Amino acid sequence: MTPFHLAGFDLDGFVAATLAEDLGEGGDITSAAVIPSGARFVGVMDTREPIVVAGLAIAEAFFRALDPEVAITACVEDGAAVPAGSDLLRIEGRARAMLTAERSALNTVQHLSGIATLTRSYVDAIAGTGATLLDTRKTIPGLRRLEKYATRTGGAHNHRMGLWDAAMIKDNHVAVAGGVAAAVRRAVDAGIARIIVEVDRIDQVEPALAAGATHLLLDNMAPATLREAVALVAGRVPTEASGGVRLDTIRAIADTGVTYVSVGRLTQSAPAADIGLDFSVA
Template identity: 80%
Template structure:
């Protein structure tokens, strides 16, 4: 069953991506070199150990150019696989598969890279009780699928955009005249989820008193995080954020925060090494 990605039109994405690659002249290499009726078998495989994401979208690229292509999934999104694992077997029109190859691979490499990095972070905080969150630091137009990839890696999604929760950050506070007034205005506007960024202990009580429902504890070290968590005392969820790395996340998660958010999951994940090798059918 195809993945359900509310807010993301896979068909539109595939059509636009292929149009970008094909331009006005089409795949001149395949048209010149490959007979129109030639058929190939292809194996998509991972050269490194990865957490897989994006196979549905990759399949959509191949089916868009050859609706009769035969595809066998050998793993599923979210699976952790070792190096040299076959992911997908395809058999179809050779021109179509060669034309779709790069777009399909780019997508799986990018999303699997995000899922793989995410899984490393999730593994690092195992046993602490903290939950890993992603952020809005995504490539424009790709947020839905990038956040899908973080879920495949074991994280939970933070807000999807500006619309599904208020997040009051330092610039909002500066313009509004303080944490309390900023939160109070959001509450008066009828917003149910009010995330408040605080970077000092003395901002916590004003944020809670005004109606904050989630505290983002920004750029606090472990000692300060423990103090903040103790002060909040479970009244709202707490989230550690800011400059979190694989080397620091375990100590941060162990402070008792509810969540740890990491922007680099979508901002800096390297592409996974995934290829597609063809052999005559």
């Protein structure tokens, strides 16, 4: 399996912290009591439903952390769309280590594959419209890098990674600054290159653009209003539809001509994929 590298993400630290949370002070007392120290297992991780796979290399890292000599074969790659019953990983190693790492490895692959699978369904729903799917910052604290990796694996593009890589002026910023134009001018004066401005009314579009917005987030607008806003912007900056987007509404939204559609549900509401790991004595 290709070594896993994700910018800004400490895989070894994540694995160590996750295992420490599970092992506590006493370790895996069940496996220590029940499983002979020299026992070996073979295992197969498989999916019980159609999924888009994400996180296999992270699962491998959990097993290797506890058994550096474990033999692991990846049956598919992250990003693969596989049917129910597909094998994902085959594993052979020390039984105690495999049992101890099992839950952490499964939780991670289930969670990330669930995000990737839901994301792919949204990507497929807007195919051919010209719009690009974006994720959001609605992520579980501490897991943002992984969850945004999963949305990319499912075919989306990442929005801001955090508060640092672009300004996003929202209604609360506008209220304090004294208006859309005033808020944007402050961001421009601060030397910020990427200035995303949330507007929820058509009459905010021109003031935001005139002040220096580089991207407009069209918040909770109906498709007819989105079309009006896109026509008014006329390609001067990218446009993004956002707010309450669902799988059954995203196609109509994307068809309005917006550049992007952002969906918080990708990370906020994705169900865990139904993935199992069965062991037998080697």
